[in-house]
Amino acid sequence: MPETYDPRTVETAAQKFWAATHAFEVKEDAARQKYYCLSMLPYPSGALHMGHVRNYTIGDVISRFQRMQGDNVLQPMGWDAFGLPAENAAIKRGIPPARWTRQNIEHMRGQLQAMGFAIDWSREFATCDPAYYVHEQRMFVRLFKQGMVYRKNSVVNWDPVDQTVLANEQVVDGRGWRSGAPVQKREIPQWFLKITVYAQELLDGLDRLPGWPDAVKIMQRNWLGRSEGLELRFDVEGGGSLEVFTTRPDTLMGVTYLAIAAEHPLALEAARHNPQLQKFVDACKQGGVSEAELETREKLGIDTGLFALHPVTGERIPIWIANFVLMGYGTGALMAVPAHDQRDWEFATKYDLPITMVVISDPVRDAIAELARDAADNTDAMSAALGQSKAIDVVEPSSAASILDEYAHRIIVDGPFCAHGTLVNSGAYDGMDYDQAFDALAERFAHEGRGRRKVNWRLRDWGISRQRYWGCPIPVVYCAKCGAVPVPEDQLPVKLPEDVAFSGVRSPLKSDPEWRRCQCPQCGGAAERETDTFDTFMESSWYYARYCSPGAATQIDARADYWLPVDQYIGGIEHAILHLLYFRFYHKLLRDAGLVHSDEPAANLLCQGMVIAETYFRAGANGEKTWINPADIDVTRDARGRVAGATLRAGGLPVSIGATEKMSKSKNNGVDPQLMIDRYGADTVRLFSMFAAPPDQSLEWSEAGVEGMARFLRRFWRDVAAHAAQPDHPPLDPATLKPAQKALRRQLHATIAKVGDDIGRRRAFNTAIASLMELLNALEKFTDVSDAGRALRHEVLESMVLLLNPFTPHASHALWQMLGHAETLIEDVAWPRADPAALVRDSVTLAVQVNGKLRGTLDAAPDAPRGALEAAARALPGVVAALGGKAVRKVIVVPGKIVNIVAG
């Protein structure tokens, strides 16, 4: 073994060894504890980026760690191969999506292997393989037959110039990204999967996922958006009616207008006879469909001139069309109560609609109640309730009314009161609280057949149709006689033609009459195929289960019961809602199809942060910025080490320093992992990406930081090599160690305990590595070459090789052999155990405070009595000075931590 660390030879040798011995291929083994460690599968975009490196290194650290715990560890890999970028590449470079995708996969597989990930490659697949998506099509057909699938119109972004549907991402400032034309909303028929059937289970299941981050569960809970309310029918003057859903039936008497969506049938009908309304409805069709765009748009409305009748009072209520009411949510109509809803208030204020207060807060209610009890002395209570400095001097008998008037006025001027409270101005419902009013109104309307209690969800059914070529064909044919008919299972897969000319504007499926033409499976007559493809979230919703059943004739087979659920799932936080919700939903579909036997797909979830880097640019004469890659930059610093400026490495021209942002092509701040592997080796890259930040935070790439990791590995290698060259030593006898030896051994065993806890429980890889660095620093100060010293050094180095193995498997593989283990493989060696006897401390250091400020420290036996600690603390010179004769009022002693003397 060489004495200096050469990552290239070490890594090539280890990778060759793993490949030759199929080291990470696993089989079901009922006798062993399984561990399924899954990282989100990559989109084959062309080359590995740092986000992949980080994601898969986290997974690999956990996988290798669990293997050293004795588990049968499955870590698979595959490719999320359908999607928009392949079409974009085809447009840009004229390469067919299939060829581009498969080339990328070849290249990226090699890069993953160069990172040394312990992946079972025998299970690999790409989601664009017909052998994969055939099962997805079969599942769709079964769901179709079960009534879980339906077709309805829904709205898409339409580019009127390119005559194509645009993804939200392709709409920039309301215009098509290529044509620049203003985007329009257009309704087209699309397929939907009834995810809302599972809404309640998806919500309840969150409570049974203790291993998922709270942030993800909260976001999913809010996304599902369960609300309990009342569905209520308003009669429309002159015939017809309008259904609304409200979560605030208690505010019913404060309704001053109704608002309906521009696509609402009533709006369309009204617009037919009124050019102004028609103009407004048409204007609402401009722009994209994303919620962010709709919600940030100026809230606009127009009076239809129609009136609804209040279901209790019969009063006439104007009906408005509003651009923020969405046809897709609820009933496409809402009752507006501007006194008690922020958005209704803003709209009413803008269009000068009445604002009627019908709910008051508890303090106002109490003030009124007090007035009733004690009419003489009420001014204080009233002014307190209203929060004003001057008491109102108009009191009884109309004092309660004047409070209400004042309060109602404040709502009109300052804004709505949105919390629950007590009803006023509501006739028979006055004095009720939210629940009482809800119950009373629900009962009344149920009796009248006008309304009913309803649970409403924000969640909408999953639209799975995409008007794109590079995706899994939806296995449906359209027959003039039989309508939409699913393709029979024995005729699947409906294969996507891969050898096609593709301009990017029109899907080859749609422009090829030959591909479309088929026979109706039901009547045998002429029919046409569906030319839409599935949302790519369909493929990524069940791949985890397919990894467990490689080559199965069915979608999933019994082998999955051994591996599922996933023990640890790892991926980006950007997937917190959509992918992870579809993933959970599809698992329930698989369960109800009898294919899996658990309720949730993954027990533990780790969401890693982004990889970010500094940006550098030069501004041209016209102000346009040319972004320069960090790899081509030298940073200059002032005497204190602060960054003073940056220059181009070639030529030395000064450049401007931009923000530190997510690595991206547009800002040219992506650091190529390949370059880093070539320069420093995979172990150093792995180590830095685990050290620089905790996994769930963003990670700033720093080449200087990478060099620091390389230095650490070189030092460690050199120390092991130097030790291996020393003469043999007798076995270590822990009982006879000298104090310095005992101290080092205690640090070793504390580090063993900490690294195991940091990796296994806390997932705090950065602090695990920091503690290993501290241990190496301590070892290098330990110059004892006695027999016991050498034996101890051996224990430290051997443990460190094992503790580092999850992070730097190539170096550990080589160093394990250097330490004399030619017979055993480090991959199968058990994780070291901390020796409790070595951890025992003779003394601990306590902080001593006076009034919460540190005035000294104190060494004491861990079990020293409180009295002794207090006495020792009061004797400290710093404490005496700080007390300065002040009377001690209280002494707080936290054993092993702190003594705080409260004086004054």
Added chain:
RNA sequence: GCCGAAGUGGCGGAACCGGUAGACGCAGCAGACUCAAAAUCUGCCGAUAGCAAUAUCGUGGGGGUUCGAGUCCCCCCUUCGGCACCA
């Protein structure tokens, strides 16, 4: 706009359950080695005042709870992620 995070030295970060703020790494400064440089090694390294011992301040801003707050509560600011057709 709505939902979810994050903000600590020159920089990345540590402080796990409310108990010595700044571990570890980077950068910087000083020194050793060297003809020199690189590499390596040793020491210093939050701010202010002071020769020093030390004192005061200090975890985005403002308030609060507590013997004690980076950590808990309230309000605010900034940045980031998601918002159903990017994956």
